[in-house]
Amino acid sequence: MTPEQHPALELDETTHQRVRLGILAVLSETTECAFPVLREQLGLTDGNLSRHLRVLEDAGLVEARKTFEDRRPRTWLRLTKQGRKALRDQVAIMEKLVARLRAEDG
Amino acid sequence: MTPEQHPALELDETTHQRVRLGILAVLSETTECAFPVLREQLGLTDGNLSRHLRVLEDAGLVEARKTFEDRRPRTWLRLTKQGRKALRDQVAIMEKLVARLRAEDG
Numbered sequence: 001m002t003p004e005q006h007p008a009l010e011l012d013e014t015t016h017q018r019v020r021l022g023i024l025a026v027l028s029e030t031t032e033c034a035f036p037v038l039r040e041q042l043g044l045t046d047g048n049l050s051r052h053l054r055v056l057e058d059a060g061l062v063e064a065r066k067t068f069e070d071r072r073p074r075t076w077l078r079l080t081k082q083g084r085k086a087l088r089d090q091v092a093i094m095e096k097l098v099a100r101l102r103a104e105d106g
Numbered sequence: 107m108t109p110e111q112h113p114a115l116e117l118d119e120t121t122h123q124r125v126r127l128g129i130l131a132v133l134s135e136t137t138e139c140a141f142p143v144l145r146e147q148l149g150l151t152d153g154n155l156s157r158h159l160r161v162l163e164d165a166g167l168v169e170a171r172k173t174f175e176d177r178r179p180r181t182w183l184r185l186t187k188q189g190r191k192a193l194r195d196q197v198a199i200m201e202k203l204v205a206r207l208r209a210e211d212g
Contacts, residue, residue, distance in 0.1 A: 006147055008128030016124050022114030025207060041112055091207050094200045097131065101197050104134055 007097050014059050015090040019044065019052045024087045027062065027079045035075040053077065061086050113203050120165050121196040125150065125158045130193045133168065133185045141181040159183065167192050 015024060022042045027033055039049050056062040061083035065076045079087070121130060128148045133139055145155050162168040167189035171182045185193070 006128050006132055008124065008131050009149060011124045011127070013124050016122075018114065018117045018119050018122050021117070021203075022112050025114050025203065026112055028207065043115060087207065091204050094204050097127075098197050098200050098204065101131060101134060101193065 007093065007100060010093050011097075012086070012090065014055065014061070015086050017052070019048065020056055021090065023049075023052060023056060023077075024061065024079065024083060024090070027077060028084065028087055030078075032065070032076045032078045035077065038077060056083070059086075113199065113206060116199050117203075118192070118196065120161065120167070121192050123158070125154065126162055127196065129155075129158060129162060129183075130167065130185065130189060130196070133183060134190065134193055136184075138171070138182045138184045141183065144183060162189070165192075 015021060019042065023038065026038055026041050035049070039046065042049065044052075053062060053064070057064060060080055062077055063080050065078070067074050067076065121127060125148065129144065132144055132147050141155070145152065148155065150158075159168060159170070163170060166186060168183055169186050171184070173180050173182065
């Protein structure tokens with residue numbers, strides 16, 4: 001990045017995208033979260049949640065664990081250490097951007 | 107939106123998307139901005155900038171004005187009143203989200 005570029009460019013689409021930011025935010029509030037709970041919290045369809053989870057898993061930010069309860073499969077999601085860091089970085093950039101935009105506004 | 111849903115869900119993809127947020131942020135710092143200046147500031151290609159500008163124009167957040175200089179066309183972009191409001195709303199939601207995530211972290 002050149003110094004002339006805008007701080008909005010520092011945003012990483014992997015974590016900034018609305019649904020994925022929501023997933024990371026919900027997971028940051030729990031140790032581990034069941035797939036249907038995450039889906040309800042975010043008001044998503046199975047397909048939409050799965051698609052975005054795959055992006056986050058591929059990036060190493062989220063990991064899934066499968067269990068069986070009464071012979072039915074359950075999926076549990078959690079943030080990885082790298083995922084916590086990525087969310088912290090995202091929050092720091094949002095803060096910087098907000099501060100800059102607030103300064104413009106004032 | 108139900109009260110159980112996460113504040114990340116309040117984010118509007120029109121303004122939250124990384125490139126479009128950058129466009130709105132740069133335009134908020136000027137009265138009017140020439141297309142190539144905007145492109146350089148955001149490190150985008152012509153095509154990518156045009157595509158995102160179209161989304162913002164269709165949503166009524168940005169308006170374009172064409173002029174001719176030395177017989178060459180120039181495009182000038184500016185935020186509409188609605189665009190300024192949308193950016194303010196986006197900043198407010200980001201602030202709320204950051205505050206919540208900071209609280210979790212602490």
